[in-house]
Amino acid sequence: MPIDAASLMTTEVVSVAPDDTVAKVARLLADNHISAVPVCDADGKLVGMLSEGDLMRPFASETATRRAWWLRTLAEGTDLAPEFLKYVREDQRRARDLMSTPVVSVTEGVSAREIADIMIRSRIKRVPVVRDGKVIGVVSRADLVRAIAHSPDAMSELL
Numbered sequence: 001m002p003i004d005a006a007s008l009m010t011t012e013v014v015s016v017a018p019d020d021t022v023a024k025v026a027r028l029l030a031d032n033h034i035s036a037v038p039v040c041d042a043d044g045k046l047v048g049m050l051s052e053g054d055l056m057r058p059f060a061s062e063t064a065t066r067r068a069w070w071l072r073t074l075a076e077g078t079d080l081a082p083e084f085l086k087y088v089r090e091d092q093r094r095a096r097d098l099m100s101t102p103v104v105s106v107t108e109g110v111s112a113r114e115i116a117d118i119m120i121r122s123r124i125k126r127v128p129v130v131r132d133g134k135v136i137g138v139v140s141r142a143d144l145v146r147a148i149a150h151s152p153d154a155m156s157e158l159l
Contacts, residue, residue, distance in 0.1 A: 002111055002112075003111065003112040003147055003151070004108065004109050004110060004111055004112065005106050005107065005108050005109065005110045005111075005112075005115060005127075005129045005137070005139055006108040006109070006129070006137075007147075008112060008115070008139045008143045008144065008147055009108075009129045009136070009137030009138060009139045009143065010137055010138050010139075010140070010143065011136065011137045013038065013128075013135050013136075013137060013138055014028055014032050014034060014037050015037055015038045015039065015040045015135060016028060016037050016038075016039055016040075016050065016095050017039070017040065017041070017042070017095065018039055018041060018047060018048070018094065018095050018096035018099070019094050019095070019096065020094060020095045021092075021093070021094060021095075022055060022093045022094070022095070022097075022098065025037065025050055025055065025095055026055060029052060029055075035051055035052045035125070035126075036049055036050060036051035036052065036054075036125070036126055037049070037050055038050075038103075038128050038135045038138070039095050039096070039099045040134070040135060044134045044135070045133045045134060046103055046105060046128055046130055046133060046134065046135050047096075047099070047101070047103070048095070048096070048099030048100060048101045048103055049099060049100050049101075049103050049126075049128065050095050050098060050099040050100070051100070051125075054098045054099060054100055055098060057098060103128060104118060104122045104124055104127055105127060105128045105129065105130045105135075106118065106127050106128075106129055106130070106139070107129065107130060107131065108129060108131065108136070108137075110129075112144060112147060115127060115139050115144065116144055119141060119144075125140060125141050126138050126139065126140040126141070127139050
């Protein structure tokens with residue numbers, strides 16, 4: 001029996017809304033021990049993906065002077081520096097500002113091999129599983145590795 005997205009996916013999906021703050025998204029990622037979330041509109045339709053990497057992107061585009069300021073700010077002892085905390089609290093960016101689009105997604109019947117190919121080709125670490133445009137699950141690289149570890153047949157399906 002072929003392994004497909006429905007049998008691999010994590011079904012307890014944490015998602016965010018386009019207008020959720022960056023701070024809220026960061027808190028959800030940290031609290032749930034995940035590295036990305038789907039961004040869904042009010043109707044539950046998938047509109048983007050937001051990962052830890054997306055949250056870090058604004059810092060990478062800063063000038064060298066700004067980076068030096070961040071380093072000084074973060075290096076002030078073991079607690080977070082007051083300037084850093086103030087910056088995070090005042091950050092007005094929303095999920096929609098940093099999310100990746102268009103989203104690469106699959107449906108429930110897509111095979112494990114195809115999902116692995118999609119992840120490699122698209123250089124992504126996870127893929128949302130959708131039905132009628134709404135997220136019903138997520139397949140991550142860890143899900144694929146788990147399938148291989150638990151089923152010798154899974155490896156042959158991926159090769």
